Every structure is written in structure tokens, then in C-alpha cells.
Amino acid sequence: MADKTKALRHIAFIMDGNGRWAKKRLMPREYGHKVGAETFKNIVKYCRTLDIEAVTVYAFSTENWKRPEREVNAIMALFSDYLDVAIKDMMKENVRIVFLGDKSVFPNNLRKKMEQTEDESKNNKYILNVGINYGGRDEIVNAVNLCIKEGMTKITEDDITERLYTKASPMPDLIVRTGGEYRISNFLMWQSAYSELYFTDVLWPDFSSEDVDRAIEVFNSRNRRYGGV
Numbered sequence: 509m510a511d512k513t514k515a516l517r518h519i520a521f522i523m524d525g526n527g528r529w530a531k532k533r534l535m536p537r538e539y540g541h542k543v544g545a546e547t548f549k550n551i552v553k554y555c556r557t558l559d560i561e562a563v564t565v566y567a568f569s570t571e572n573w574k575r576p577e578r579e580v581n582a583i584m585a586l587f588s589d590y591l592d593v594a595i596k597d598m599m600k601e602n603v604r605i606v607f608l609g610d611k612s613v614f615p616n617n618l619r620k621k622m623e624q625t626e627d628e629s630k631n632n633k634y635i636l637n638v639g640i641n642y643g644g645r646d647e648i649v650n651a652v653n654l655c656i657k658e659g660m661t662k663i664t665e666d667d668i669t670e671r672l673y674t675k676a677s678p679m680p681d682l683i684v685r686t687g688g689e690y691r692i693s694n695f696l697m698w699q700s701a702y703s704e705l706y707f708t709d710v711l712w713p714d715f716s717s718e719d720v721d722r723a724i725e726v727f728n729s730r731n732r733r734y735g736g737v
């Protein structure tokens with residue numbers, strides 16, 4: 509198990525590579541997402557055992573709606589299944605769940621389940637942020653629009669930070685991307701200013717607790733200066 513230092517309060521994951529993982533097995537992409545959803549649950553549980561205050565995952569972006577309908581439906585079905593069981597785990601593990609993104613696009617039943625899960629878990633200590641219909645630019649625009657609505661004429665960095673979907677969490681210390689791509693892809697655009705980035709070729713369905721340990725080891729070896737010397 510990784511030697512987690514106090515410095516790692518918030519870890520975030522770009523869960524990439526589900527489609528390629530399935531393709532390698534001559535299976536439909538949807539199968540990759542199904543196994544990826546299991547990986548997601550395991551990794552969240554593992555991070556909780558490491559006592560990490562906040563975990564964020566990028567499950568579905570504002571751009572992912574462009575994927576074939578069949579794939580979008582499969583991801584939404586997995587998400588809905590997850591919502592049916594999530595609250596029990598959240599309460600048992602003392603985790604507050606927060607959905608990052610505009611919920612108004614989801615069908616009523618799904619949106620209600622999301623709101624209910626958020627509400628029931630809101631007093632728990634640890635945080636799990638699930639980015640679903642999430643985009644970093646959209647999040648910043650939303651925060652600015654909230655400022656305008658409140659009548660502000662001049663805004664500060666704090667005004668934006670306090671209105672982000674992630675406002676309950678500290679800034680991410682470490683962002684992990686699986687699947688061998690070296691991009692941020694509109695994830696945590698504002699929050700990632702000083703995050704350490706860790707990229708791995710491991711495809712998300714294969715990502716394990718040992719891989720989390722490896723990422724944390726690398727994080728522990730980095731020298732964070734926040735613009736200082």
C-alpha cells in the first residue's frame with residue numbers, strides 16, 4: 509500500500525481506454541465501459557482506504573454526447589445502475605457524493621436519483637466527485653454566470669473558485685490519466701493550475717490499486733513549488 513503523505517488530499521482520474529481495452533478482446537466498446545465501471549468502484553474504495561479526502565473521476569464529458577447513441581445509452585445505463593447502489597456504500601464509507609456538471613440535461617428520474625444521492629450523503633466527511641456531463645470550460649462559464657446573476661461587476665479568483673462544481677473539495681493535488689494520451693481534455697481546467705500530472709499507458713479497465721500506489725509514489729517524489737523557488 510502506498511505511503512500516502514499528508515500532501516495528497518485530492519486525487520483525480522481521467523478514466524481513459526475502455527474502448528481500446530474492449531477492442532483488444534474483440535468485444536464491443538460498451539463491454540469496456542462495463543468493466544471500467546467496476547474498476548471505478550474498486551479504485552474509489554481503495555482511495556478511501558488510503559484516507560484520501562477527495563477523489564474525482566471524469567465519467568462523461570460535455571463532448572461525449574457526440575458518441576454513437578448506443579454507446580451513450582450504455583454509459584447512462586451503467587451510471588443509473590451505479591446510482592441504485594451508490595448511496596448504501598457512500599453512507600457506509602462516510603463519503604459525500606457530488607456530481608460535477610449541468611444536471612438539467614438528464615431525464616427526470618436520473619436527475620432525481622442524482623439529487624437524492626447528493627442530498628442524503630451531504631454530511632459525510634470524504635468526497636467523491638463524479639464528472640458527468642462535465643466540462644472544465646463549461647464549469648468556469650457557469651461560475652461566471654452565477655457571479656453576474658448575483659449582480660457582481662468585478663470578480664476575483666476566489667469568486668470563481670467558490671462557484672465551481674468542485675467547491676466542496678480542495679484543489680486536486682494529483683491528476684492521473686490512463687490510456688496513454690497526454691492531454692487534460694477539458695478536465696478541471698481551473699483547478700489543475702498547480703496539480704501534478706501522471707500519465708500511464710495502462711488502459712482504465714486494467715488499472716489497479718498497485719497502479720494507484722505507483723502514481724502516488726511518483727507524486728511523493730515531485731517537488732511542488734507553486735511558482736516559488
Ligand code: FPP
Binds near residue numbers: 525566569
Ligand atoms: C473513456 O474511455 C471512458 C469514458 C468516456 C466513459 C467512462 C465510463 C465509465 C468508467 C463507466 C460509467 C461510469 C460510472 C460512474 C458508473 P474511451 O471510451 O474514450 O476509451 P478509448 O480511448 O479506448 O476509446
